[in-house]
Amino acid sequence: MKLQFFKYQGTGNDFVILDNREGSFPKSDTQLVAKLCDRRFGIGADGLILLENDETTDFKMVYYNADGEEGSMCGNGGRCLVAFAHYLGIVDKETTFNAVDGLHYAEVEGDMVNLKMVDVDQVHEKPAYSFLDTGSPHHVQLVKDLGHFDVQKEGKKLRYGLYGKTGSNINFVEQEDEETFQVRTYERGVEDETFSCGTGVTAVALAMHTAGKTKANQVHIHTLGGDLAISFEQRAGGYTNIFLKGPAIQVYKGEIEC
Numbered sequence: 001m002k003l004q005f006f007k008y009q010g011t012g013n014d015f016v017i018l019d020n021r022e023g024s025f026p027k028s029d030t031q032l033v034a035k036l037c038d039r040r041f042g043i044g045a046d047g048l049i050l051l052e053n054d055e056t057t058d059f060k061m062v063y064y065n066a067d068g069e070e071g072s073m074c075g076n077g078g079r080c081l082v083a084f085a086h087y088l089g090i091v092d093k094e095t096t097f098n099a100v101d102g103l104h105y106a107e108v109e110g111d112m113v114n115l116k117m118v119d120v121d122q123v124h125e126k127p128a129y130s131f132l133d134t135g136s137p138h139h140v141q142l143v144k145d146l147g148h149f150d151v152q153k154e155g156k157k158l159r160y161g162l163y164g165k166t167g168s169n170i171n172f173v174e175q176e177d178e179e180t181f182q183v184r185t186y187e188r189g190v191e192d193e194t195f196s197c198g199t200g201v202t203a204v205a206l207a208m209h210t211a212g213k214t215k216a217n218q219v220h221i222h223t224l225g226g227d228l229a230i231s232f233e234q235r236a237g238g239y240t241n242i243f244l245k246g247p248a249i250q251v252y253k254g255e256i257e258c
């Protein structure tokens with residue numbers, strides 16, 4: 001079988017994207033997805049995304065982690081898929097699409113995609129960390145000297161130790177100023193540090209706001225792969241109108257025999 005694929009990246013979080021509007025991709029072939037995402041034996045990516053037809057919106061997003069299992073929401077992947085839909089001519093400057101966590105609205109402006117995330121109803125605050133769901137589960141923890149922090153080792157420990165089999169994505173944070181933070185993320189399903197995580201930095205912005213570390217309603221985040229901006233409104237117990245904005249870039253397209 002020959003597969004036409006596209007490679008995208010959003011602040012260094014990279015994805016194989018396939019146009020599956022005709023429905024020919026073998027969706028339950030976990031090994032195939034894992035192989036396509038493998039950096040030595042395949043194309044190489046943090047995840048794989050299918051663009052599919054949807055009955056009520058412009059398109060449907062189906063997201064798999066690099067391990068081949070279907071994941072929860074992926075913010076950077078969602079932004080890349082919007083850029084892909086724009087490239088295909090399915091959407092113009094604005095779109096609404098369906099993903100695993102529900103409806104998403106997004107705007108395209110050149111290389112930038114501004115993606116509306118699901119509302120967050122609860123931020124669980126513990127003395128040493130916060131936990132919240134921004135479409136995917138996220139642990140958010142402030143650390144010192146993030147540049148030298150062992151994200152892989154500490155992330156793995158928490159991902160399995162604190163959250164068991166289901167696990168969580170683990171974000172380590174250092175504050176730069178009133179509205180700017182640096183973030184490094186250990187991603188569940190990749191089981192490694194990635195260069196950026198969209199739902200992760202969204203979780204960081206909201207957790208830092210809840211903890212009183214920032215009063216800003218727009219927070220800037222530096223990741224290993226680039227900069228993202230998160231804007232939001234607070235409402236009783238949670239947050240609404242949450243937007244994640246940053247670049248979403250097509251890297252190349254190709255064909256693979258599999």
Ligand SMILES: N[C@H](CCC[C@H](N)C(=O)O)C(=O)O
Binds near residue numbers: 013077190197
């Ligand atoms: N990289 C993604 C998160 C993927 C979530 C996935 N690792 C899971 O928990 O299933 C993002 O930009 O939001």
